[in-house]
Amino acid sequence: MKRIIPMWIAIIGGFAMMLSSFIPLAESAGEMFADVFNVVAAIAFVLGAGSLAKQHLEKLSRRDAGWGYSIITLGSFLITLFIGMLKIGIHPNPSFPQAAYSGSNDAEGSAWSWIYEYMITPLTSTMFALLAFFVASAAFRAFRAKNTEAILLLGTAFIVLLGRTFAGVVLTGWFPDWASGLRLENLSIYVMQVFNTAGNRAIMIGIALGVAATGLRILFGIDRSWLGGGDA
Amino acid sequence: MSAGNFNNTNASARSWFERLDRVDRRWIFLLMFLAVSGPILWIGVTGKTLPEAPTLAARAVFQEIDQLPARSLVLISFDYDPASAGELQPMATSLVRQCAAKNLRMVFIALWPLGSQVAQQTIQDVIRDDYPALKEGDDFVNMGYQAGNEAVMKLLLTDFAKAFPKDSRGEATSNIPILKDVKMASNFPLLISISAGYPGSKEWVQYVISAYNDKMNFVAGCTGVSAPQLYPYFPQQIAGLLGAIKGAAEYESMVNESLEVDGVATAPKYLQAQRRMGPQLVAHLLMVGLIIVGNVIFFARKRRGAA
């Protein structure tokens, strides 16, 4: 029973949603679901926060290796939560001074924007910037002409890499007009518009069918592994 | 290929290419850091930038905005956050600058939670600093962020005020002069989206542009990673496309050229993209070099293996 009811909920919800796309009266059902989902996800933050607190408190109480870092995580989590939830130091919006919480957390000079600007931004964008290093090491290691597939992969990457900088202009810019299609910057656009379009289109069509089949497996109750593996 | 494959190689008998093949990847990291930081220092000190030759897609963006009559409404969607600002901010700055210089009326929206902040910053840097005559509410307005991704786009098709009931100052949409005649998205002759992923330009095409292709033009700026997915839509659905910092630099140079005043140097904030093409060039050459070295090693080893 504990598995049957959720399955029926999924089936009924799914079919109803599918049908609603075709009924003009119910066309906004999808948008409504998006709202409902966002609210549920926001409420579920309590569960995530609980899990986060639990894992670090356990580490602390067990004095696991690196428990000091758990203090940092927990402390920064609680402080940020406190500042943000209560809008500490945020003035009301000048248009509505009578509403105490009308000010935005993002106001310049607030503690919240300090956290955002001097902690979140440098930490996350530097993490993002690590990719520049990883594309280099991945290209060095993986782009070797082992077989036809690999040659095509690295050859295209090579053309695009060169074609997207001034180097491409210098190397092939002197090509006469009738051969302008072979200039690196034009070649890379041609690759984009023909090969890349073909590849992406097929991938998209495949994905659409894959999504449809995955969805139907769930809605027909064939695949229940998301409810837990097998037929237990 | 894992290093374990070569465990039986005698260390003293290793040839140059085997040593090079097993080079610690941290050397590659160091080379990459130098390739990026060197040109930044050099350009920062000398102030020189590389010339740009605009490609078709970037020229189309410029023309789409240029051909609009003054006071036209433009919907600008900031679908990125500060994490991608390095790549997209120069485009946003130049796009807003061209719109402001053309005296178009701009409505800023954001479908990414932090997009609203980025839009606010762009408004400050371009409109408030350099076009102070433009008034918030009459000439431009920042509607802030709305949660809901595609749902917001679909809502825009039918009811703008419902999708964005108030602006970022808290003013109700019905009280904002610039939006007096706006009922739905089709009231905007041009849509600009600057996007770093989902939701972004692709969703705009799927949900909004495909619904009224003939009534609304669409130009997009995107990160390098999403450019390949958007090229199939160019030039039918997406009239103009700025791909990554290269597209931004091309477009920036066009905007700068069109707004150039003799004897006045372009403000440095309008040269961001062109400045960043310097490190791009050296880093790209490094990547090309790495691929070549990798293959030289590969063929050298293959020959040794065959011999």
Place this chain on the structure above:
Amino acid sequence: MTRQAKTWLVIGAVFVALLVARGMIGQGLGRVYVKRTDVTVTLPDAAAVNSAAAGASSASASASTSASTTAVSAQATAPSITSTSLASGTTMSWQEWKQVPPLEFIAAQKENPAQTEITLSWPRTIGLWLAAFFTLAIFSFLYADNPFYKIAESLVVGVSAAYWGVIGFWDTLVPKMFGALTPGLVKSLVQPSLIAPEMLQQISMVFALILGVMMLWRLLPRGGWISAWPLAFIVGVTAGLKIVSHVESDLMAQAAATMKPLIVSVTDASGATNIWDSWWASVANVLLVTGVICCLAYFFFSVEHKGVVGGAARVGIWYLMITFGAAFGFTVMGRIALLAARVEFLFDDWLWLIDPNHLRGL
């Protein structure tokens, strides 16, 4: 001392020495200046508010009839606010600080050395140094895992988890759920311009609240299985929605876009056929259609990749590899731009080595 520890020590020492040297040359480094502005607002008169609220549902009409109480609660949360009672109502004033480039500070100092309008901001200067520290700490991960990275990692996890929780609360729960269920409260405290919620919206939010409570039931000792219901609803509805949207926008639209003629005739301005352009356009279409069909052949599951299908699948894989190579090449550009932005932060904002935006008049 291990070799790694020695390396760290050397790197650290060289770095600190360079930093000290940098601090002694020229204008120094890493300071943030701010400019003070005073903001004064007048609270709407209680009587005026009442009449406006009674008149119509104007956006500025506040549901609150007790302006003074809200002022008190505002005071509690924002310590620097001072409020004074005037005949017409109550005014509130506070100070705001905006960041200004060092150039403005220098100019202001030159004009009046005793000015206090533009000052060095200690919180922001410390923030800037912290940001630089975090940037370097994350970069240090490229060399090896180390305590600096671990500190940065612990911090980013804690701060960002709370950050998104707060965003979820103020940007989703408050306007959507509380705005629909307790509009009066939201209007008086957060968003006076809130539009009265529709019935349907209220029903959906009650539903969302029920689902949310079911999710949280898991925290109770008994009956945690009920949280499977909201999850099942989400999974089912997602499946239903995505089937429709993917078939429509990916399958049908993409297939329709591929039905292109294999022979194209391109005419130039004078109306004559341009043979070269036509040929190239035709080749492009042939390649495109072949590519789509071959790639689809690669995805066939119930047919072994042998014979014709095998050949097509092989061509399909080639197309996919070209697609991936192109995407890789394009992406490199973006990734380098991101690194360049971080390096610029270090060199420009923090070390003041370069000044591309002419903020310090170098």
Place this chain on the structure above:
Amino acid sequence: MRITHKILCRIFTNHSWKCVATFLCMAMCCASASALLSSCISNAPLVDTAIATPTTTTAPPWFNSEKTALFLWIVFIGAAVTVSVWLAKSGRPIRIRRIAALEAVDNAVGRATEMGRSILFVPGIQDMDNIQTVAGLTMLGRVAKTAAEYDATIEVPTCRSLVMEAARDTVRASYLSAGRADGFSADRITYITDDQFGYVAHVVGSMVREKPATCFYMGCFFAESLIFAETGNAIGAIQIAGTAESSQLPFFVAACDYTLIGEEFFAASAYLSGEPAQLGTLRGQDVGKFAVVVLIALGVLASTILVMAPNTAAAVWFLDVLQKVLGG
């Protein structure tokens, strides 16, 4: 209550309700086919002027006739899947081509057991309203079951609270069905943070510290794909990735040992299950693909004929019908 339970169980064990579904599908198919036909007839000149202005449509409020083609497609795919499942269940053998990445799953899990290290499973960075996350979780169910059988530990850091809860349910049930309920620990499935790069910072940090022997990346990924894959490569882990995010496929292809590309990713769970019913759905997918290929071929043919001999009435009509079938 008891009776309802019995009825429901009966329905589900027999799968006979699928007959009902099929009949429903067929019925709706016929209904909508006639609707399409009638719309074709009434729109004889085939001039679409009212597409973008929904206010002018006079369609009955219970069905949006502009979406007839879409409806037909969904019914068609649904019918193809149902019939294939039916055939498969009735004992007709299904041959499914080898998918290398999925053949490697058992070995990869076994390797973790041998080395005494853990398995890392990353279910993407999106929430439960993304179908890729759902597909990633179905895959997690399979991998966790194998891991339970091999007695390997599996770590699942998640980026969303709801995904954490769903993953816990999935893994718990997998351990249960593998007969190792005692081996399940909810604490290995943790919520880290909603922030993309905060999550990445934690996951790569723990990767270099714990050195998992095998890493699975199954779900919706963005920029973090390459950070994960390169870090995994540096610690010498076997890496199997699957995503439908086409912008990230190049990185997984370049840096992982095996990659499930797009549709393969959605087929993974069915493939691994080995159940005839699930494999049947893969054939249903193929029927859909075949239909698309045929339609494209016909459309290309018709439009080419039109270029060579403009105003061929038959070709014009045929192309129009094709465009209508594809919702154009």
